[in-house]
Amino acid sequence: MRQPLADKIRPTNLDEVIGQEHLVSQNKILRRIIDSGLVNNMIFYGPPGVGKTTVARIIAEKSNKTLYKLNATTASLKDIDDITKNLNTFMASDGVLLYLDEIQNFNKKQQQSLLQYIEDGRITLIASTTENPYHYIYKAIISRSTVFEFKPVSNAEIKKALKRAVKICEEEYKNIKINVTEEAYDHFSASSNGDVRKAINGLELAINSTSPNSNAIIDINQEVAVDSTQNKVINYDVNGDSHYDIISAFQKSIRGSDPDAAIHYLARLIKADDLQIICRRLLVIAAEDVGLAYPMAITIVKSCVDSAMQLGFPEARIPLAEATLLLATSPKSNSAVKAIDLASQDLESKNTGDIPLHLKDAHYSGASALGRGVTYKYPHNYENSYVHQQYLPDEIKDINYYFPGKNKNENIIKEYWEKLKNS
Missing domain, CATH: 1.20.272.10 (Zinc Finger, Delta Prime; domain 3)
Structure with missing residues (x-):
C-alpha cells in the first residue's frame, strides 16, 4: 500500500515538530515532561493537522509502556475490555499507554470505563480531540489529566514542512527535480487554514498530477497549486x-x-x-x-x-x-442590558415586595373597595404629562436600575429627565 506523503514526513522527534513551540521547544512544559520519561495522563486539544497525533507517537516511542491505539469514532466498550484484560499480564508489565484519538466521540459510559485504570496508573491515557475538552470530556477524566492546547500552525512553519516534503519526494524520485514557486508555497500554506496535513496533501496531489518536462523537472506554480487544493475549509462546526x-x-x-x-x-x-x-x-x-x-x-x-x-x-x-x-460604527451603550439584568438579579436575590395599590388593576367592580387604583395619578392630567408618584414596591422604592450611558442621545434623555423631575 502506498504511503501518503504526510506520513512520510511525519516527525520522529520533538525537534522536527512543526509549530507548537509553546509546548515542545526547549524548557517548555510538554518538552520537560517527555524528556523526564514520567508521562502522565494528557489531553491534546486543537484543530486537525497540527501535530497532536505526531507528538503522541513520539511520547509512546520514548515510553517503555505497551502501546495501544484506539479511535473513539469506531471503538467500543469491547475494545476497551480487550485492553484491560492484558493489564495484569507479562505483556503489560510496565503498564499500558493508551492513545485515544477523537475522545469526544466516546459517550460518558465509555469514558467512565477508563477511570479506575487511569486512577491506579495501570493505564496512562493520551487523548486527542478537536473539540473543547471542557465541553465534551467527562469532568473526572479532565481532573486526572493535563490539557495541552495545540495551535493552528503559521504559514511560515507550514512552508518549512512543504519544502521538507519536496526534498523527500526528490530523494524518492531520484532523477526528477521538483520546482515549486514561492507563490505556490504561499497558496498551499494559506489555503490550509493552519492544517499541515491539508497543505501536504495539496502538494502531493500537485506533484502526482504534474508530468515532468523535457528537463525532468516537475514545475509547480501558483496555477497548479490552486488547481490542486480544494476551497479553503474554515474551522466551523455549528455544534462545536x-x-x-x-x-x-x-x-x-x-x-x-x-x-x-x-x-x-x-x-x-x-x-x-x-x-x-x-x-x-x-x-x-x-x-x-x-x-x-x-x-x-x-x-x-x-x-x-x-x-x-x-x-x-x-x-x-x-x-x-x-x-x-x-x-x-455606531455609538455604543449597554444601559438597557445592564438595567434588565440588575432588575432580574433583584428578583432572584431580594424580597421585592408587592405592587403598590394605586398601580394595581382597577378595571372591575369592587376594585375601589380593595383600594386598587384609588390614589393613582394619571400623568397626562398634569403639566408635561408628568407627576411624581411611587411606582416601585415599598421594599425597593429608592433603587435605580437605569443609568444613562455617556453618549449624545442618552445625555439628551438625562437632561430632559432631570429637568422634568425638578420642574
Missing part, C-alpha cells in the same frame, strides 16, 4: 467550539467598534452558510451593545435582517454587511 468562538469574536469586534474585524468574522459566518445565527446575533447586538445610544439602529438592522432572509445567499451578504458596519 469554533462556532461559539467566531460568534463571540463577531460580537466583540462590533462592540469594540472595529468595522474591519467585524466584517472579517461576518465573512467567516457567511462562509459557513449560517444565515440564521448571523441575523439573530445582529439583532442582539443592536439592543445589547448599541442600545439607546442609537435607538434607530435596531429598526435598520431588522430591515437588513428581513432583506437577508428574503434574499438568501449569496445576495444576503450585502444587507448583512450593511447592518454589521452600521453597528460597528
Whole structure:
C-alpha cells in the first residue's frame, strides 16, 4: 500500500515538530515532561493537522509502556475490555499507554470505563480531540489529566514542512527535480487554514498530477497549486467550539467598534452558510451593545435582517454587511442590558415586595373597595404629562436600575429627565 506523503514526513522527534513551540521547544512544559520519561495522563486539544497525533507517537516511542491505539469514532466498550484484560499480564508489565484519538466521540459510559485504570496508573491515557475538552470530556477524566492546547500552525512553519516534503519526494524520485514557486508555497500554506496535513496533501496531489518536462523537472506554480487544493475549509462546526468562538469574536469586534474585524468574522459566518445565527446575533447586538445610544439602529438592522432572509445567499451578504458596519460604527451603550439584568438579579436575590395599590388593576367592580387604583395619578392630567408618584414596591422604592450611558442621545434623555423631575 502506498504511503501518503504526510506520513512520510511525519516527525520522529520533538525537534522536527512543526509549530507548537509553546509546548515542545526547549524548557517548555510538554518538552520537560517527555524528556523526564514520567508521562502522565494528557489531553491534546486543537484543530486537525497540527501535530497532536505526531507528538503522541513520539511520547509512546520514548515510553517503555505497551502501546495501544484506539479511535473513539469506531471503538467500543469491547475494545476497551480487550485492553484491560492484558493489564495484569507479562505483556503489560510496565503498564499500558493508551492513545485515544477523537475522545469526544466516546459517550460518558465509555469514558467512565477508563477511570479506575487511569486512577491506579495501570493505564496512562493520551487523548486527542478537536473539540473543547471542557465541553465534551467527562469532568473526572479532565481532573486526572493535563490539557495541552495545540495551535493552528503559521504559514511560515507550514512552508518549512512543504519544502521538507519536496526534498523527500526528490530523494524518492531520484532523477526528477521538483520546482515549486514561492507563490505556490504561499497558496498551499494559506489555503490550509493552519492544517499541515491539508497543505501536504495539496502538494502531493500537485506533484502526482504534474508530468515532468523535457528537463525532468516537475514545475509547480501558483496555477497548479490552486488547481490542486480544494476551497479553503474554515474551522466551523455549528455544534462545536469554533462556532461559539467566531460568534463571540463577531460580537466583540462590533462592540469594540472595529468595522474591519467585524466584517472579517461576518465573512467567516457567511462562509459557513449560517444565515440564521448571523441575523439573530445582529439583532442582539443592536439592543445589547448599541442600545439607546442609537435607538434607530435596531429598526435598520431588522430591515437588513428581513432583506437577508428574503434574499438568501449569496445576495444576503450585502444587507448583512450593511447592518454589521452600521453597528460597528455606531455609538455604543449597554444601559438597557445592564438595567434588565440588575432588575432580574433583584428578583432572584431580594424580597421585592408587592405592587403598590394605586398601580394595581382597577378595571372591575369592587376594585375601589380593595383600594386598587384609588390614589393613582394619571400623568397626562398634569403639566408635561408628568407627576411624581411611587411606582416601585415599598421594599425597593429608592433603587435605580437605569443609568444613562455617556453618549449624545442618552445625555439628551438625562437632561430632559432631570429637568422634568425638578420642574
